[in-house]
Each structure stands twice: as structure tokens, then as C-alpha cells.
Amino acid sequence: MLSCSGLAGGRGATTVFRDIDLTVDAGSVLALLGPNGAGKTTLLLTLAGLLPVKGGTVSLDGKPLRGGRPNVANAAGVVLVPDNRCLFNTLTVEENLRVATRRGGPEPKAMLEIFPDLEKRWSIPAGALSGGEQQMLALARALIQQPKVLLVDELSMGLAPLVVAALFRTVRRIADEHGCAVLLVEQHVDLALGVATQAAVLRRGEVVLSGPAAELAGDSGRLEQAYFGAPEPAPSR
Incomplete structure (x- = not known):
């Protein structure tokens, strides 16, 4: 199990996300959703040890992981698939x-x-x-x-729809058959929710919505509000 509590992080002097509480159980998939610039990739890089922790804690199977040490995170079983594949x-x-x-x-x-x-x-x-x-x-x-924890950033980027659908099924199979916890950052909301166990929406560096993936998939209104915020009130006449 991967968990973070009160986690804050960013790049240089800039704090990109704050007060993040997330848990990903072994054999489950957590879809981390949200608009561009919300801090999703920065969060993954922090969990992988590639960026320092500015506050809060990250733990794996109840044991704390020291931030900013990618070799330590990788040796503990945290493996990142970056958005540029590398x-x-x-x-x-x-x-x-x-x-x-x-x-x-x-x-x-x-x-x-x-x-x-x-x-x-x-x-x-x-x-x-x-x-x-x-x-x-x-x-x-x-x-x-x-891996004990698999971090996947933007699986669908630049790929044809049929290929993307097959890759999402593969991610679900990896979680089921290999028992690793998967944290999936993705813009393709429907496909992500279709394979995820849980989901969370990150906006402006904060988790604004979380819950069972099937429940969120069936409530497009809550998802839209989480992505874009409450609509502006109509001007009075």
C-alpha cells in the first residue's frame, strides 16, 4: 500500500500541490484526474523521489519513504512510467x-x-x-x-484510441495479476474511470473530489464541477 498524508511538493521555491492525502491499496488502481497544470505530474515525480517533499509524509507498507531520493524509492518498489517514456x-x-x-x-x-x-x-x-x-x-x-507501486503518467498521450483502450486493459491486468498498487495520471477520463478502483480530482494543487471510480463515472456533474469549479453566478438585473 502506498499512502501520503498532508503531502506538499513542487519545483524549486514554488509549491505546486499541498495537503494531499491519498491511499492506493495493493492490487488496486487509483485514477488521478484533473485539468492541465493541476500538479498531477509533479505529484508523481515527488512520489518517485525525483522531486523533494516540502511537507507531509509518503509511506509504503507503513514505512516512511524519504523524499528526494529516487534510488531509495525505486529500491523500495516504486517505479515510474513517465509521460515521455524515457x-x-x-x-x-x-x-x-x-x-x-x-x-x-x-x-x-x-x-x-x-x-x-x-x-x-x-x-x-x-x-x-x-x-x-x-x-x-x-x-x-x-x-x-x-514494482509494489506503479506510477503511470499520461498513458494515452499521442496514441490511437484502439491502442489506448488495449493499454488500459493491460494496466488493469497488471494490478490484478501482479498485485501492485497503480497510480494512474490521465486526461482520458472515461477510460481511466473504467479500469480504476478509486479516483481523485486534483485542481490547483488540491484534491477537490475523491471516491469510488464507478461512483464518479456515473456523476458527470460532480466531475465537471471538480474540474472547473462552481459556475459563476448570473449577474443580477
Whole structure:
């Protein structure tokens, strides 16, 4: 289980989010939604240790994680799939997976059970893959590290709808079969809520709405208000 309490963070002297209380249980998916600029990516980078904690706590299985130490977070089992994928473009699919393999962990070929489409691209440089294939590889590279917590930023960015739908099903399968907690930042609200267990909306650095994903999916009015705030009152005449 990943949890944060009263968490605040940002970049440099700027605080981007504050007072964040979130919990993601093992085997569940939390969809973190919200408008652009709300602080979602900054929150993920903070949880991954790539940005310092400005206040509050982050814990994994009840043990505190020291902020600003990505090696410590990764060793504890927190793995990030960034929005730009960060693949080694000149290395092949197999080589990208091999450099992420942990001692005693699964071999690269084991990832083909979940990502069979990568087999025919096994010896192709990552830079020559399609966008969907690159996203599969980024997920596979994260999964081979046997994460306890998987942080996924903008899974659907720049991809065709059919590819996106398949990738969302894969994320749900990873949570179900591998038992990791998944925190998913996403702009494609309907698909995210369709695979998520819980959801939260971040606006202007604060959680303004949270609850079961199925419940929020059925209440578009609450979602819209959480994204954009209360409508301006009509001027009096």
C-alpha cells in the first residue's frame, strides 16, 4: 500500500500541490484526474523521489519513504512510467528490458506473456517502434522491476484510441495479476474511470473530489464541477 498524508511538493521555491492525502491499496488502481497544470505530474515525480517533499509524509507498507531520493524509492518498489517514456532509443526492445532486470527477477522474455506484440519487435531499436509499441515497452520495463507501486503518467498521450483502450486493459491486468498498487495520471477520463478502483480530482494543487471510480463515472456533474469549479453566478438585473 502506498499512502501520503498532508503531502506538499513542487519545483524549486514554488509549491505546486499541498495537503494531499491519498491511499492506493495493493492490487488496486487509483485514477488521478484533473485539468492541465493541476500538479498531477509533479505529484508523481515527488512520489518517485525525483522531486523533494516540502511537507507531509509518503509511506509504503507503513514505512516512511524519504523524499528526494529516487534510488531509495525505486529500491523500495516504486517505479515510474513517465509521460515521455524515457526509453533508450538506440537499444533494442530486449536490451531496454535487460538493463532494467533486477537480480533474481524475471528474464526479459517473461514480459512477452503480457506484451506479446513486442516479440516481433524484439531486436528492433526502441526509437523505431510505433508510439503504442513504445508505451508497451515502457510498461514492460517497469513491470520487469517487480514494482509494489506503479506510477503511470499520461498513458494515452499521442496514441490511437484502439491502442489506448488495449493499454488500459493491460494496466488493469497488471494490478490484478501482479498485485501492485497503480497510480494512474490521465486526461482520458472515461477510460481511466473504467479500469480504476478509486479516483481523485486534483485542481490547483488540491484534491477537490475523491471516491469510488464507478461512483464518479456515473456523476458527470460532480466531475465537471471538480474540474472547473462552481459556475459563476448570473449577474443580477
